[in-house]
Amino acid sequence: MAHPKSDFLQILTERGFIHQTSDLDAIDQLAAKGEIIAYVGYDCTAPSLHVGSLISIMMLHWLQQTGNKPITLMGGGTTRVGDPSGRDETRRILTLEKIEEHKTGIGKVFDRFLSFGDGKDDALMVDNADWLAPLNYIDFLRDVGKNFSVNRMLSMDSAKMRLDREQELSFIEFNYMLLQAYDYVELARRLGCNLQMGGSDQWGNIVTGMDLGRRMGTHQLHALTCPLLTTASGAKMGKTASGAVWLNEDQLSAYDYWQYWRNTEDADVGRFLKLFTTLPMDEIARLEKLEGADVNDAKKVLATEATALLHGRGKAEAAAETARKTFEQGAVGDDLPVVEVAAAELGAGISVILAFVTAGLVASNSEARRQIKGGGLKVNDKPVSDDKLKLDSSNLSDENVIKLSMGKKKHVLLRPV
C-alpha cells in the first residue's frame, strides 16, 4: 500500500518500521478509526530492556499518538518457559524471584513513551502469568493443544533451526509458541486486542496466534512486525564496549546512552533518526543531506533526541554538554563518571596502575601495564609512559579532580574526599 489512510500506518511506513504485515488494508481501516488495540510482549529475561526493544516501544508510542490503544504485555508467565526463537541454546531457566525482579525493572521504562490509565486510548500493562500460571494441563491440551499441528510446528523456523543443526530443543521450549499464541487469544477476549506487533523473528509466533484465534472463534486478529536492526556494517544493534545498551538508567547512564547514539555509523544516521526520534520528517530529511564531517551534527541531534525521549531533555542536554567539553575542548565535563578516593591516600601517592583499576577503566593490573605499553592510558590528557608513576595531589586540576582516560572515549574523574 503506497498511501495508507491512517496516520498510524502513514507514520510507520515513512519511518521504516514495517517489515511484514498480515492484512495491511484491514489494519489501515481499523487504525483510521482509532480502533486498533495492539500489544507487544516483553519477556522478563533481564533486569532491563535494551535498545533492541526500543523499536517496538516506538511503535507502541506512535500507535498511541495516533489515537489507538497500546498494551504492553509482560511475559511473567512465558519467561518461565523460554522462547527458543533465534537461539541455538536453551535459555537458562530463571527462578520466579528473578522473573519478578526483572519485570519490575523492565516495567519502569514504558512511562517515558506511553501514557497509562483507564481511558479509551490509555496504555495498559498486563502480565501473562495472570492467565498462564493457573492453567490446567489437561484442559489446556483439550481446548488449545488440539488446535496445533506438530507437523506444522516442526516446520517453523524457531524449531527447524534447532532440528536442522541437531541441537537440543526441549519440550518446555517447544511449548513456548503455544503459550504466546494463547496469549494473543486471551488478550483478544479480555481486552479486545486485535493486533500483535514485534520483531520480525516473532512473525511465526504471531501468525500462530492469529490462527489459533480463528480456530477458537475470536474476532479477526492481525500481525505487524518490524525489522530486526543491525548496523550498516552488519553488527547486531545494542552492544557496546561495556555490554548491552540498557534502557534503565541504573544499568546505563544517560551520558553513556547519549554516547551510544553519538557513535552511530554514518550510514545508519537517517534510518535511526526516523526510528528512534520523533523529529518531523522534513527536519530528518535536512539532517540526512549532511555529508562528510557534517554528519556529526546529525549524530549529535540523534543522540540528544533519543536520550531526551528516554531520560528527559535535561539529562540529554547535560550529556551533550559534557561530550562537547570532553571531546571538542578537551576540558573536563561535569557528567563524566566520578570515582572517589580518600584524600589521605592520594596525598600519600597512589600508583597509576591502582588508580586505573580503581576507576574501573581496566580490569587488572596486567591490563593496565599492557595499556600503558600500548599508549592507551592518559592522566589529565597526557599519555602515561611509565607504569611506576605515582599520582598525588599535585595532579589535581583546578576543579579538584584527576582525569583518567583509556583510549579516546572512556574517561573517569578521580575525586579526593
Added chain:
RNA sequence: GGAGGAGUGCCCGAGUGGCUAAAGGGGACGGGCUGUAAACCCGUUGACUUCGGUCUACGUUGGUUCGAAUCCAACCUCCUCCA
C-alpha cells in the same frame, strides 16, 4: 541397557609426551588514518611481578612419568547409532 564419538582460552578451532600460556580465525581492547563514523593498517588479548621471573589453566578426580592438554583409571556432561 549396549556400541561408538566428543568435552581446549570470551567464542570457534588446531594440537596426541618436553621447543605450549597453548597454532589459526572471530570477537574485544589499544594505537595509526579520520570526523568521537565506516573501511583499512599495526599492536595487545590468564593473573601477579621488584620485569629476573612466579603462579594458575586444556570437563572432574586420581594415577603413570624426570616431565602430561597429550598416556592410564574412574566419574560427570553432551552427541550418534542400536535395543
